[in-house]
Amino acid sequence: MKLFEALAQALAQNGDGLLFGVVGDANAYMVDAYARRDGARYVALANENGAVLAAIGAAMIGDEVGFATVTHGPALTNCVTALTEGVRSNTPMVLLCGDTPPEDRENLQNIDQKAVILSSGAGFEQMRSPATALEDLARAVRRARAERRPVAFNMPAQMQWQEVEYRDTSWHVPALPRVEIEGEALDNAVGIIAAARRPVILAGRGAIDDDSRAALLRLARRIEAPLATTMRAKGLFSGEDHVLGVHGTVSTPAASEVIQKADCLIAFGASLNFHTTAQGSFIDGKRVIQVADRAQDLAANAVPDVAILGSAPAVADTLLHWLDEAEIPGSGHTTDLPAQGLDQPEIRAMSDIREGCVDFLTALDRLNRLLPQERTLVTDAGRWMVRSYGLLTAPGPRDMVTSASFGAIGLGMATAIGAAARRPDRPTVLFCGDGGFMLGNLAEFNSATREGLDLICVIFNDGSYGAEHIQFRDKQLDPAITLFNWPDFVSVARSLGGDGTCVTSAADLDALPEAIDSRDRTRPYLIDVRLDPDRMTMW
Numbered sequence: 001m002k003l004f005e006a007l008a009q010a011l012a013q014n015g016d017g018l019l020f021g022v023v024g025d026a027n028a029y030m031v032d033a034y035a036r037r038d039g040a041r042y043v044a045l046a047n048e049n050g051a052v053l054a055a056i057g058a059a060m061i062g063d064e065v066g067f068a069t070v071t072h073g074p075a076l077t078n079c080v081t082a083l084t085e086g087v088r089s090n091t092p093m094v095l096l097c098g099d100t101p102p103e104d105r106e107n108l109q110n111i112d113q114k115a116v117i118l119s120s121g122a123g124f125e126q127m128r129s130p131a132t133a134l135e136d137l138a139r140a141v142r143r144a145r146a147e148r149r150p151v152a153f154n155m156p157a158q159m160q161w162q163e164v165e166y167r168d169t170s171w172h173v174p175a176l177p178r179v180e181i182e183g184e185a186l187d188n189a190v191g192i193i194a195a196a197r198r199p200v201i202l203a204g205r206g207a208i209d210d211d212s213r214a215a216l217l218r219l220a221r222r223i224e225a226p227l228a229t230t231m232r233a234k235g236l237f238s239g240e241d242h243v244l245g246v247h248g249t250v251s252t253p254a255a256s257e258v259i260q261k262a263d264c265l266i267a268f269g270a271s272l273n274f275h276t277t278a279q280g281s282f283i284d285g286k287r288v289i290q291v292a293d294r295a296q297d298l299a300a301n302a303v304p305d306v307a308i309l310g311s312a313p314a315v316a317d318t319l320l321h322w323l324d325e326a327e328i329p330g331s332g333h334t335t336d337l338p339a340q341g342l343d344q345p346e347i348r349a350m351s352d353i354r355e356g357c358v359d360f361l362t363a364l365d366r367l368n369r370l371l372p373q374e375r376t377l378v379t380d381a382g383r384w385m386v387r388s389y390g391l392l393t394a395p396g397p398r399d400m401v402t403s404a405s406f407g408a409i410g411l412g413m414a415t416a417i418g419a420a421a422r423r424p425d426r427p428t429v430l431f432c433g434d435g436g437f438m439l440g441n442l443a444e445f446n447s448a449t450r451e452g453l454d455l456i457c458v459i460f461n462d463g464s465y466g467a468e469h470i471q472f473r474d475k476q477l478d479p480a481i482t483l484f485n486w487p488d489f490v491s492v493a494r495s496l497g498g499d500g501t502c503v504t505s506a507a508d509l510d511a512l513p514e515a516i517d518s519r520d521r522t523r524p525y526l527i528d529v530r531l532d533p534d535r536m537t538m539w
Contacts, residue, residue, distance in 0.1 A: 003130045004160040008033035010134055012040040014171045016064045018421055020045055020054035024071025026098020026157040031069060043421055043451055046443045048075045050414030052082035055093045057418030060401045065144050066093035072100050073109025080120050081408055086150040087121035088405035093150045094140050101158040113154055123151035130162035138169040145173040176293050181310050181318040189306045192287045194328045196264035199225040202247050205232040206269025207312040208397045215316035216268060222320055224330035226258060226337060230270050231389055233397045242334045245343025248276040250390035254342045262286055268312040272302040291315045345390045350535045356504045357532040367458060368392050370513050372427045376419045380412030382433030383466030410440025417444060420453040427454045434461040434486055448524040449497030455524040459489055462533040469533050493526035500526030
């Protein structure tokens with residue numbers, strides 16, 4: 001078969017059944033061959049950046065490698081922001097990008113694609129020849145899994161028409177085996193836990209599987225420690241007692257008080273970045289034990305007192321075993337804490353909201369409760385997101401996707417499309433700001449329409465670039481350049497094939513449940529929530 005057919009067959013046989021992309025002359029034939037195969041679904045995005053983001057969204061929901069494809073030159077440069085987002089969020093995905101034939105020196109789309117890709121922090125894998133192409137693709141997939149980041153597979157266009165013999169190549173990456181944890185690090189960790197009187201157990205994204213959850217619960221109950229999570233593991237311990245919620249800059253006041261008074265933090269699968277540690281204040285004066293299954297994650301941000309390389313279940317069970325062997329009593333910490341409510345945020349409405357607008361936190365709380373509860377939750381970036389992170393909920397950490405690891409607005413819609421395509425059995429709810437909607441999400445709204453996705457897009461519309469607006473106000477400057485007279489978003493949604501409603505009052509919020517229940521689930525639904533830019537809270 002032709003090489004482009006062999007690549008398509010390898011994707012169909014070994015991939016996750018989803019390929020996101022934008023076609024051009026250097027990848028179109030491979031995409032066409034893939035889309036014609038049984039069990040394969042190609043989802044066309046409006047922009048190449050969106051294709052990569054959709055693959056990231058699908059990977060976050062499915063715990064699999066995501067797949068996207070673009071052509072060469074400007075198509076690839078359009079992907080740099082999304083690739084960087086994938087690197088910063090440690091999301092495995094493979095970008096199959098066509099490349100200009102090397103002999104075509106004056107091609108308008110010619111660029112050093114390796115340099116572009118490496119600038120984002122993504123990995124690069126070159127298709128060396130038609131004979132090695134399937135092995136090269138398999139290597140790219142294995143690298144994406146092992147390195148937990150995007151890897152670009154570079155496909156010169158002229159090679160794709162060569163005849164090749166198809167053969168299966170393994171994409172499998174062996175799981176980290178369960179190993180015995182021993183030595184000085186184990187002794188020190190057990191000693192720190194034994195001496196702790198106010199320990200806290202923290203779970204990050206690297207510890208959200210069922211085995212990790214069960215092992216951390218056993219350890220927490222044994223040492224009588226409350227449980228917290230990073231933002232990307234939010235909801236892991238929902239329903240359990242002594243849950244603090246998110247550990248970091250979006251912690252509730254009650255949880256923050258417990259965390260500040262803690263004398264020991266035992267972190268599993270968490271990078272301990274500045275968000276999680278609240279700029280270091282949440283680990284200041286504490287003994288810290290960090291457990292990770294990759295050496296490069298240990299002490300990458302905060303420096304722990306003890307670093308242990310191993311899987312979360314293996315390490316937690318080993319600690320539990322030696323605590324029992326040494327007959328170490330529980331800390332007694334949870335006996336002094338309320339069993340429930342520590343993770344519940346405070347909702348304080350602002351006064352003097354201008355006419356035609358609603359209070360942000362009140363609306364946020366109402367929306368969180370009235371939108372479908374069995375949902376996939378996707379959040380964009382913006383001024384509104386900090387309080388939203390603490391308040392918005394999803395069934396579990398695999399049902400929640402964030403798109404702000406690079407600090408860019410406008411990445412949410414494409415990410416939501418990928419998540420919705422991966423989980424079509426439930427609605428996907430996207431929260432974004434008005435600036436983010438116009439900057440990037442608008443381009444992909446019609447993609448959601450074309451795919452017939454059950455997607456609800458909530459826009460927090462304060463008519464401004466909110467983060468910049470608040471900085472101008474704080475410096476007592478005129479924020480005029482941050483303000484925008486946007487189009488009517490509901491009309492825009494309808495013109496793009498969707499539907500929607502506008503919320504300008506408490507009565508509009510009261511009417512939302514009926515509108516949401518009666519929506520057409522085969523097209524996106526937009527909720528334009530009007531806010532007062534001068535009565536918005538950042539923190």
